[in-house]
Amino acid sequence: RRAAGASPGRARPERCNSVVLLPVAVDGTTAALLVAYTCGDRQPLGRPETDLLRELIERTQTPLRNALELRRTRQVALALQRSLLPAPPEVPGLDIAVRYRPSTVGAEVGGDWYDCFVLRDGATVLTIGDVAGHDLPAAVTMSQTRNMLRGLALDREEPTSVIMRRLDLSVQTLYPECTATCVLARLERSGPGGLELQYSVAGHPPPLLIGPDGTARFLTAARSPLIGAVPDPRYTSAREPLPPGSTLLVYTDGLVERRHEDLDTGLERLRGRSAEAARRPLDVFCDDLLNGMLPSGGDDDVAMLALRVAPQE
Incomplete structure (x- = not known):
């Protein structure tokens, strides 16, 4: 979450009151990093919000795994063909x-x-x-x-x-x-x-x-x-x-x-x-x-x- 009008990744440190960093891992490999923060007068992120973010990441496992496998398959097939x-x-x-x-x-x-x-x-x-x-x-x-x-x-x-x-x-x-x-x-x-x-x-x-x-x-x-x-x-x-x-x-x-x-x-x-x-x-x-x-x-x-x-x- 971010304050209204702020750009992602550009919130001023003095205005952030909480930051959560969670790795998005697929089959033991980190595919992305999820960053969530609150600024200004908004309520800081706590355990309920962190648990919700973890659940959302868990639900992305199958789609991410399929997407990465599709990309790997295409790369291997294309490399084999070009060779x-x-x-x-x-x-x-x-x-x-x-x-x-x-x-x-x-x-x-x-x-x-x-x-x-x-x-x-x-x-x-x-x-x-x-x-x-x-x-x-x-x-x-x-x-x-x-x-x-x-x-x-x-x-x-x-x-x-x-x-x-x-x-x-x-x-x-x-x-x-x-x-x-x-x-x-x-x-x-x-x-x-x-x-x-x-x-x-x-x-x-x-x-x-x-x-x-x-x-x-x-x-x-x-x-x-x-x-x-x-x-x-x-x-x-x-x-x-x-x-x-x-x-x-x-x-x-x-x-x-x-x-x-x-x-x-x-x-x-x-x-x-x-x-x-x-x-x-x-x-x-x-x-x-x-x-x-x-x-x-x-x-x-x-x-x-x-x-x-x-x-x-």
Whole structure:
């Protein structure tokens, strides 16, 4: 309590006639300090008032414990996720940029990932995916799924459809309750100066290809069900030439999905904005998409990986 017109913590010592300091402890850790005082002609705080304050503190234990646990869970999940989102490799003739923006809602972080690495045969692998869930278990499962996919892609030179099938069967065996979406792409040299993309899509939003002239279109030729949905999964793969100066974008659904809005609306918005920003430097291109596509206080994670082929000299 404080005298009328006084600011908290600024009462003059000579005007205070009583002060009570009580620690607010949660699971043995002091989370806050409660300070109560009376000033002027008001009755000093006595044992009844102190006992009431102690009771109020006791009643805050469960809400405070839940709030601290929520914060700890989010911090752990976010740290785990960021540790698994690497910087892109340096690949001659390619410019690669990555972005990750966590949800701003509670502990909703954990399911999105991207990856990019170069194989022994010189091919560049791009992956992006999303494990169902927005919590610490989702972050853990994401890390295991992402690492399995990296190992399967490195193990042998196979079409992306075969690798995706092996990933799906592995997930169903080890994590039977898990479902996930994913894009796996392999970028190969095809003749002098030529590049070709081989890709497979498992229930994920389609990759977007923006030509050097700004024409943007989705790659929809290799659609398959999401991981963990079909007992005996079959995947397809498709090939797409990447001309000089073109930009390839893979992303998670947080970039395009909105509540109470059809997904096609979000995809068309992404296609339009990507076409407008196609001639900007790749880092600027990615930042423009994030800033233009995402509402303030987004409630879902967003991961993006963009690749641009060097223009023809």
